[in-house]
Amino acid sequence: MPGVTLIEQNQGPYYTLGAPERADITDAAPGTPLLLTGYVLDDQCNPVAGATLDFWQADGNGSYDNNGYVLRGIQTTDENGAYALTTVIPGQYPGRTEHVHVKVTAPGGPTYTTQLYFPESTANGGDRFYVPELDVTITSYDGSKMTAHFDMVLPV
Ligand code: FE
16 A cells, blocks of 8 residues: 655644544635545554544635634544545645645554645745645546545654
């Protein structure tokens, strides 16, 4: 199973503790629907069941909800190590290309913090945090809905 060993990135200024447990973080946030799926894997590429993923991101206009939990949610991988996030394509904001933040924690393990990006965004080159290794793979996009995939391999 292919996957990218997670590269740690800063969490930035907009993380909020205590997000609700849910796989659909959209609420009524503006933006183009995005379904992001993938697996959490250990360094031997075995699936990690019961890993928590704490996602947060900007809406399609590049705004975070810093008072509530719109576009914030914690989910747990299933017995196959799979996750599925229902959200919107994040917008750009000053200095930042489109990105989704996530904290990944295997059962009993440390927490890894990273950010996921979108290939071929025109803003990637102007974002000092962007690394192509953290690009999701876009599996479909018709302008009104995107599906994408990203497998996360936990570092040793
Ligand atoms: Fe951000």
